[in-house]
Amino acid sequence: MPITSAPVASADADLLTCVAQLVRQELAPQIERIDRDGVFPRDFMAHLGEAGVYGASCPAELGGTERGLTEVIVAMEEVAKTCMSTGFCVWCHWVCGYYMRHGQSEFLKREVLPLVLSGERLGATGMSNPMKHFAGIESLNLSAKRVEGGFIVNGALPWVSNVARDGFFGGVGRLQDGGDGEYVMFITPGDASGLTLGDGGQFVALEGSSTKSAIFRDVFVSDDWVLAFPCEPYIARIRPGFILGQTGFGLGVIAACLALMERANKRTGHVNCFLDDRTENLMPEYEELRARILRLADEIGTGDIEQMPPKRLLRDCVQARLDTSELALRASQAALLHAGAGGYRLGGSVDRKLRESYFVAIVTPATKHLRKMLASLDAT
Template structure:
């Protein structure tokens, strides 16, 4: 995963040491929440579709979301590297909760990258502290923007805002008192303009949440369908108007995609640890499997290093020319997560196949990392489109 950065961040020893110290201090209370609140609930989250509301609130209070916005609005100044580090720590134990952290922080970052200063001041401190839970409804928007599928929503410009209609499937981290972001085309927009991006209140008139089918994994993430019937979004809740949206997407999309690396990194690390544990008693037979700890651990280390470098580049400049590097890193990260989960399952053997085993849960979680927007096939398509090539995209090849 050797990314080529156009403007490498300051990596002087003094700067690196100060940043690492600040990061460790910011993550310490997050680790305590994970240990005390999350770990005891992991099985319930996985098997009972239990939404970890108390964990998310506590993570917010511990500062897990504060890298997603500027200090002016309650952020900690550590930016995307901190967001990914916190998500990685959570995902070592539970990718469902790690995904909820991504929803919360992605939405916060969308707001932070908008030009709506009043909305930032109103919402960001509450989102970063965990007082306000939020989701991100940009899966369909981004796939439609990239011409992979049709838009599910449409908006019309009206006095003082926009009126939205349609059905948006599979938006996560939702509830009656939650907010989320989405975007859709405006039917009466001028030629050449992009979608409008807005913040939606799940309690507002004309909007309805509908339960989805049950999922193989991550069924605890409050993933629902969103029905819009003449839903009015005032200009005060607009993140980007159609004339602004192309520049807005350019600011948010790389961070949105790279932010997901926390899920894959944490899961891969947990799976490698499962392999180590199994080798204490079964190393004499595990040694005949294709993937060993010594094969996967260096790939994980490289993924961590590249992810941090790219996150730092985007913190320094949201418009940094690292889009292809971000896509390749995210693709390789997802493939590495699935590879590590597969290896852990084979290392544990029959023990990994038990319902109480973390290995089978990790395998199910890993496939989510491979299919969540942008999915593996979406990432490969975008890399091919941007580079005008169709190379081999394996985790090992990209890391080479």
């Protein structure tokens, strides 16, 4: 039984066919080089933009298709089934456009967003640290100072993926003299004066995700590049889409692990049936989770939430994101136990899925962060 994702009513079948074809023709042949040599699939990322993947949350007048988050998640899953590192890059890219789409700047919407939606320029996000800061986990890394026509930003972000000097990424600065609660969220061009994109270090996976450090030394962010100031209400509005969007690359890893288990069963199914986690129990869990995620994605739609999203929606998104991390870890472990020594080979499919699945669980919001959010949502 091949692992094919269940059809989704509101996702465009043509887009999915197109993404699957791009994955087969352009991504699959380079996954080993992406994983081992850190090759970044720049052309593939651009071709997804041309296919319309990044514009699903945007109205046509801004260059989008208005089909909503469901379509983004389904396309991301399709990419991540073959390469989760690239699936994560799709999320980074999409969410940068999501910031601009819902931000206050007409300049960003008209001049910068179309370049990101088309894939001509890369979009990225430096929001791990702010998301953890607003959850009470760590202090904010970037400081901002109000000056004539904008802000001066200083500080450092250790990791920004899908980043390029000719691309753009989102971040948050805390006003030094603005008192508590004064935060500004903005987009920075990768070649801004005073910004250095440095070596992000070597990782056990995601070497091909173009992950770099970003050091801000008196970087001027003009008012045109500001997404929201003050930005806490804006972040609260985009938070459900930000969190749920990440499930796309997690679902892709789970689906790929299920396929690896089925492949292993052809040879050793007579003994794999004694394992606790098998396709018989993991497949229904994956299908239930995927259906739940796509229902929530349909509810978020294009993210045009005028008021604060209901607490119930945020809680359901956090739970779905946590369930995705946990199922990804179980599925990759089960894939290794099914494959045995064949799966233990360095650089093989199972080895890569194992390393990638841990990323689902540690990227912000990490498992510990999601559990903290659930605890505080349930306490209020």
